[in-house]
Amino acid sequence: MHNAQPWRFSYFRGSRTFHVRADLARAMPHTDPDTRALHLGCGAALLNLRVAVAHGGWYPATRLLPDLADPALLATVQLTGFGSGESDLAALYPAIHQRHSSRFPFEETEIPEAVRTALSDAAHLEGASLSFATAWHLQEVLELVEEAEARNRTDRGSDEDLATWTRIGTPSVMSAADGVPEYAFGPRKRGGKAPVRDFAGARSVAGRTATAFERSPQLALLSTSRDHPEDWLRAGQAMEHVLLLATLEGLSSSFVTQALEWPDLRWPLRDPLSGSAHVQMVLRLGYGPGGPGTPRRPVPEVLDMQP
Template sequence: MQVPELDAKTVTSLIADATAAPSMHNAQPWRFRFLSGPRTVQLYADLDRAMPHTDPTRRALHLGCGAALFNLRVAAAHAGWEPETHLLPDSSDPQLLAAVHLTDPVSSSFHLAQLHPAVRRRHTSRHPFADKEVPEQIRTALCDAAAEEGGQLTFPGAWHVDSLLELVRDAEGHDTLDPDRFEDVARWTRIGAADADTATDGIPEYAFGPRKRDGKAPVRDFAGRRPIADRGSTTFEETPQLALLGTPGDHVGDWLRAGQAMERVLLLATLEGLATALTSHPLEVPELRRLTRDPLSDTGAVQMVLRLGYGPQGTGTPRRPVDEVLERF
């Protein structure tokens, strides 16, 4: 196979695909550095975009960066490069999360490249899903996808789903009792036409979705008590289809692997015609996060709650220009 050219346009395209990844409140907590000599892309955490009230350990920040890393790998494979990836390559620099060396193409990247059409199509959907069960064969494929990246995806039974929904309500109660927790949401939401239409990060009001009038789906209301013009309300599903993404451990490397597993699952789900959403609310309170785990499962730590189903794919949220997140050397 002919080695493709790695010019400035190609590098820009790779990073643009990487930044299409989801992150908590669309804070986009990543920076990239391209080293042209060794053909290596380095991924750094952008701690200025951390959330001290709801993510003090920066676990969610690392999940978002892991998702961006997976998108980078997919984009590289699609462009004809083999993404040789090393997590946490320099113990003296904790902000350097990964290094991706772009080597001559080999066949092992074939399955990654197949996911590329979903990179720009995947959006978080804050809309109701249809009362249609996800087929077992798709569930199995999603579990296999998570396992490919060292993650564990499980579909909880009815009692566990009810427990998770109760934990979501408890998390909402914590927000009420501790107004400081809303500061992170306020910082990363864009309300009003002027802010929403020009935003390059955060969640603009047009992506909030309708208010939940009824139903049990765990849908976070990013507006809070702030009025949103022309925003309606609707009924969400009574029996939401949830999945838990976990890892055996619960350290920085596990978080980065979880982010990659999460994005692999989301991209495959998108290709399978599913709408997807992420629910981190009960995971933002340590005592509630511990309760999300099924005590009968072998999952070590729950990293994300996914909501899957058939419905609108969701509204895209803005991304920062590549020049703001990429340095070239």
């Protein structure tokens, strides 16, 4: 959430193993009290690691939550079988550097069914399901997001989290290595139904314009059958797998997390056919301008090398 980057990596040379740990100092106790969103973010970082390992020609032997006595140790990834990299994962590598959240209007062009199927298959490979909301279900999702946005505008804790992790103003503030800088906010929404979060909140951003967004947003719901930390990590990997493939397919994307931040609004988002899946993320997908890159923490802050 909010580009907090709540992860740390340790690499153990002797065993050729990465440890992926949660950086709980970057948690958001108000907006994400159970650290579900933190686990999704770390799961996305884990998928990127697996892709990079496969790109390097190794097989990323991955274990989730390998030590129940150490819940901050989210995963281990051992580099094995030189030359036996997962080709499907390796092919995603270029998209890691291309994918950025886009908070700009998308075209009304419908995503082809073949692409939707490929994205759903990508989520399935990681143990999650992806479905596109349509008809009355889409309208229900949009109404739930609108309700969440209305709550966020008057909720002091949500506003404080937003203020902590957004960067407006002086060059020194804008050069921070985390958070969402004002140049990535995108324009204010003047019309349309796209559920785009306004990271500025009630604050003024000099020179920011307003524009109309798409009238028929294309929203994909990522779900898991259970709702535990391991499921959140699988969902995070599925989310990133979908986003990287979408990038290679020429799609832009952004996150729609507002309703997920309120437990009583998250449950009604679920698949109306099964009625049982737990929605972990809502993605806005479409054809439109790519978003700008946002800052990343320096490597020494997120990676340490061990014997």
